[in-house]
Amino acid sequence: xxxxxxxxxxxxxxxxxxxxxxxxxxxxxxxxxxxxxxxxxxxxxxxxxxxxxxxxxxxxxxxxxxxxxxxxxxxxxxxxxxxxxxxxxxxxxxxxxxxxxxxxxxxxxxxxxxxxxxxxxxxxxxxxxxxxxxxxxxxxxxxxxxxxxxxxxxxxxxxxxxxxxxxxxxxxxxxxxxxxxxxxxxxxxxxxxxxxxxxxxxxxxxxxxxxxxxxxxxxxxxxxxxxxxxxxxxxxxxxxxxxxxxxxxxxxxxxxxxxxxxxxxxxxxxxxxxxxxxxxxxxxxxxxxxxxxxxxxxxxxxxxxxxxxxxxxxxxxxxxxxxxxxxxxxxxxxxxxxxxxxxxxxxxxxxxxxxxxxxxxxxxxxxxxxxxxxxxxxxxxxxxxxxxxxxxxxxxxxxxxxxxxxxxxxxxxxxxxxxxxxxxxxxxxxxxxxxxxxxxxxxxxxxxxxxxxxxxxxxxxxxxxxxxxxxxxxxxxxxxxxxxxxxxxxxxxxxxxxxxxxxxxxxxxxxxxxxxxxxxxxxxxxxxxxxxxxxxxxxxxxxxxxxxxxxxxxxxxxxxxxxxxxxxxxxxxxxxxxxxxxxxxxxxxxxxxxxxxxxxxxxxxxxxxxxxxxxxxxxxxxxxxxxxxxxxxxxxxxxxxxxxxxxxxxxxxxxxxxxxxxxxxxxxxxxxxxxxxxxxxxxxxxxxxxxxxxxxxxxxxxxxxxxxxxxxxxxxxxxxxxxxxxxxxxxxxxxxxxxxxxxxxxxxxxxxxxxxxxxxxxxxxxxxxxxxxxxxxxxxxxxxxxxxxxxxxxxxxxxxxxxxxxxxxxxxxxxxxxxxxxxxxxxxxxxxxxxxxxxxxxxxxxxxxxxxxxxxxxxxxxxxxxxxxxxxxxxxxxxxxxxxxxxxxxxxxxxxxxxxxxxxxxxxxxxxxxxxxxxxxxxxxxxxxxxxxxxxxxxxxxxxxxxxxxxxxxxxxxxxxxxxxxxxxxxxxxxxxxxxxxxxxxxxxxxxxxxxx
Numbered sequence: 001x002x003x004x005x006x007x008x009x010x011x012x013x014x015x016x017x018x019x020x021x022x023x024x025x026x027x028x029x030x031x032x033x034x035x036x037x038x039x040x041x042x043x044x045x046x047x048x049x050x051x052x053x054x055x056x057x058x059x060x061x062x063x064x065x066x067x068x069x070x071x072x073x074x075x076x077x078x079x080x081x082x083x084x085x086x087x088x089x090x091x092x093x094x095x096x097x098x099x100x101x102x103x104x105x106x107x108x109x110x111x112x113x114x115x116x117x118x119x120x121x122x123x124x125x126x127x128x129x130x131x132x133x134x135x136x137x138x139x140x141x142x143x144x145x146x147x148x149x150x151x152x153x154x155x156x157x158x159x160x161x162x163x164x165x166x167x168x169x170x171x172x173x174x175x176x177x178x179x180x181x182x183x184x185x186x187x188x189x190x191x192x193x194x195x196x197x198x199x200x201x202x203x204x205x206x207x208x209x210x211x212x213x214x215x216x217x218x219x220x221x222x223x224x225x226x227x228x229x230x231x232x233x234x235x236x237x238x239x240x241x242x243x244x245x246x247x248x249x250x251x252x253x254x255x256x257x258x259x260x261x262x263x264x265x266x267x268x269x270x271x272x273x274x275x276x277x278x279x280x281x282x283x284x285x286x287x288x289x290x291x292x293x294x295x296x297x298x299x300x301x302x303x304x305x306x307x308x309x310x311x312x313x314x315x316x317x318x319x320x321x322x323x324x325x326x327x328x329x330x331x332x333x334x335x336x337x338x339x340x341x342x343x344x345x346x347x348x349x350x351x352x353x354x355x356x357x358x359x360x361x362x363x364x365x366x367x368x369x370x371x372x373x374x375x376x377x378x379x380x381x382x383x384x385x386x387x388x389x390x391x392x393x394x395x396x397x398x399x400x401x402x403x404x405x406x407x408x409x410x411x412x413x414x415x416x417x418x419x420x421x422x423x424x425x426x427x428x429x430x431x432x433x434x435x436x437x438x439x440x441x442x443x444x445x446x447x448x449x450x451x452x453x454x455x456x457x458x459x460x461x462x463x464x465x466x467x468x469x470x471x472x473x474x475x476x477x478x479x480x481x482x483x484x485x486x487x488x489x490x491x492x493x494x495x496x497x498x499x500x501x502x503x504x505x506x507x508x509x510x511x512x513x514x515x516x517x518x519x520x521x522x523x524x525x526x527x528x529x530x531x532x533x534x535x536x537x538x539x540x541x542x543x544x545x546x547x548x549x550x551x552x553x554x555x556x557x558x559x560x561x562x563x564x565x566x567x568x569x570x571x572x573x574x575x576x577x578x579x580x581x582x583x584x585x586x587x588x589x590x591x592x593x594x595x596x597x598x599x600x601x602x603x604x605x606x607x608x609x610x611x612x613x614x615x616x617x618x619x620x621x622x623x624x625x626x627x628x629x630x631x632x633x634x635x636x637x638x639x640x641x642x643x644x645x646x647x648x649x650x651x652x653x654x655x656x657x658x659x660x661x662x663x664x665x666x667x668x669x670x671x672x673x674x675x676x677x678x679x680x681x682x683x684x685x686x687x688x689x690x691x692x693x694x695x696x697x698x699x700x701x702x703x704x705x706x707x708x709x710x711x712x713x714x715x716x717x718x719x720x721x722x723x724x725x726x727x728x729x730x731x732x733x734x735x736x737x738x739x740x741x742x743x744x745x746x747x748x749x750x751x752x753x754x755x756x757x758x759x760x761x762x763x764x765x766x767x768x769x770x771x772x773x774x775x776x777x778x779x780x781x782x783x784x785x786x787x788x789x790x791x792x793x794x795x796x797x798x799x800x801x802x803x804x805x806x807x808x809x810x811x812x813x814x815x816x817x818x819x820x821x822x823x824x825x826x827x828x829x830x831x832x833x834x835x836x837x838x839x840x841x842x843x844x845x846x847x848x849x850x851x852x853x854x855x856x857x858x859x860x861x862x863x864x865x866x867x868x869x870x871x872x873x874x875x876x877x878x879x880x881x882x883x884x885x886x887x888x889x890x891x892x893x894x895x896x897x898x899x900x901x902x903x904x905x906x907x908x909x910x911x912x913x914x915x916x917x918x919x920x921x922x923x924x925x926x927x928x929x930x931x932x933x934x935x936x937x938x939x940x941x942x943x944x945x946x947x948x949x950x951x952x953x954x955x956x957x958x959x960x961x962x963x964x965x966x967x968x969x970x971x972x973x974x975x976x977x978x979x980x981x982x983x984x985x986x987x988x989x990x991x992x993x994x995x996x997x
Contacts, residue, residue, distance in 0.1 A: 015072025108562025
């Protein structure tokens, strides 16, 4: 990689545009980058790194985006870095612009432009530049692939920071490991260590969880086995845990099986005793039952003997009732005939009471003949009834004609009155329709004017409000700008005062024997002293923070002012210059006229509908007049017809009514007479028939009572039993017979009689004996069930524990294997005698290569005195692998690099940096690094050593390399003719380049 040209604009301390021609500087091989402290030497290197990777090195990474921009730059100048270089045989140009907050092109305030990146390649054949990409990601990947180095590696091997390598020489193994790990990217080995440690913890967790589950099962077995199982004190992860648990489980299972056998034998004996006790109890209970049965039978026989007389009386009563039952049909027949005759006689009396006096004593035949005559006369009135009904209908028809005539007269008068005012009503309705139509047209015209007037009024109100906001915002922006100018002037004054007294501030940190941070000297004969009113870093930083805060408030105020002004211009353009009150008055008048027109136009539809209904009503009334005239002509003929028919009907009705008021009244009289006569004849005939049947029933009853053995029918009736009495008497007789048979059967039983001769039974004692046997059986069965459950539970848990132990076994073996590898790679294993981690082991090999490459230059710089060697010895109780020693050829002894003096440390670190650059370059794929930078440290060398170091650096030209030395040591300006000077000033830093001439 060779740098050709660097262009910087508004970057870091450089307020304007600056250029660096690396081709001219590289002609001499060595060139010097110098300038006062704080001028911006490091910013040149930052610009190179930013152009390649889009970020700056190390701790300065926080200065990205707007912080990269120079405070001295004009607000209209954008920050830009352009680098032209050759890498992998390709000449490229990289241009980067960070995000930029610039003033708006129109109006006030600022806006932010996004970051921009360009990558171009020079086409030698065509002699032109060709665009490759404008994507940040694509350009970053392309540069990283071509260089073969990350940003950290580039900053370490191209921008050689001597302070870092001096610390590297004095650092411990852990610090060296961090630096080498970043350069050689050994994260994969650290990931292996991490992965093994994680795997170790995971397998340990799995083993502990398995052991915990196994111990849980063991405690469950111990709980199930009771005192039959002894479990030693064990913890998860302890070796031999599974064997101890399985052994204890086997012992517990054997003990449980023995207890189960004993419980089985006890249960068998208890079952036999319980069967015998139950058999004895059944015999005693049967004897007690038979004895009680015989005693009860004797008591029942005594009670039957006491009730013998009542039983014989009931038998006699049942016999008389049976005989009276043969007379019952004749009695029932006589009672029915008597009741029927009394009902018939009552009905006949009621019917004769309703007859005229002359027919009250007539016989049955006479009553029937009178009824027939009344019916014949009633039939002759049917024609008169129809005539009378028709006369009523004629009257109704005449009344209907009169009603129609009155209705037609009313209709004619109403139609004539309505039609008389038709012309006037029609003109009025047509005028309403026309007025509404004109109002609708007027409302449409006003609507076109109304909306613009409302918009102008709204814009005018916004114009007035924005005018007030503009005045207030402008005043605030002016105050913020004045404060920002005052804060900037105050900060610049403090910064200049601090720079003038920076020597005293640096001298405050000097101690005897420690090298100066500026010149590297270890003696400080006359350090500068702080004067009264000295400005320190904190005061300058507070002033800078105050200036930045004021500047931010100024930008915010200007942005708000621009926004308000834009809004005011837009509102003024829409509203014009007319006063808001006049616009409001005009808009209100238009709104009032528009509302009135809309209100009038809203009645158009109603007026049209009313006119249409009026026209329909006129047509209807004219048609009604015509229909009324037709109906009047028809009514005259109908009246004549009705009068003729009415006269004929009235003549017929006079003959048919007789003395009655009407034909209907006469018919009603005849209907009632015929009905009364018919009813009286019928009831008389029924009374005669029932009297004959009662006489016959009395004769049959007397004959039946005599044959049944009763003297009179009354005596037979008294001996009758109704159904309920008969059932009750029969039940008593049957119960007596059943009880007598049952007592006789019990007393004749052989077993019952024999039991009565034996001593009384004792069922209570037999029950106590059987209950005791049952209790012993239940206890034995419960004990046997408990033993069986214990055996089953122990078998189940033992099987689960065995399965768990089989599952844990491979996990335990894997954990032991992984744990051995993890401790070995982590350097904590006893097998790792030097306690070297895997990543340290890999980095140790790299460090050997770096030490060998550095020794080739260190021997020349030290005139063959010093050699760098790698050491893997342990230091104290720490780990080994990344030790770095220096061998002193003058003494022949090997010592730690931390014992080197200041000058020795510089050229040792320089040799180490160059050697590291060679190794990292080789690892990056052999990318050639033609341009290197070395930052500070030359002030600690004497003249002879400085000459030797410069000779070594000058020898790099043999590989066509150029080396830039960053230093402010005055002696180097005399020795190195190609120089790039950074000059600082109040308006920013500038670059001055001087070539070999």
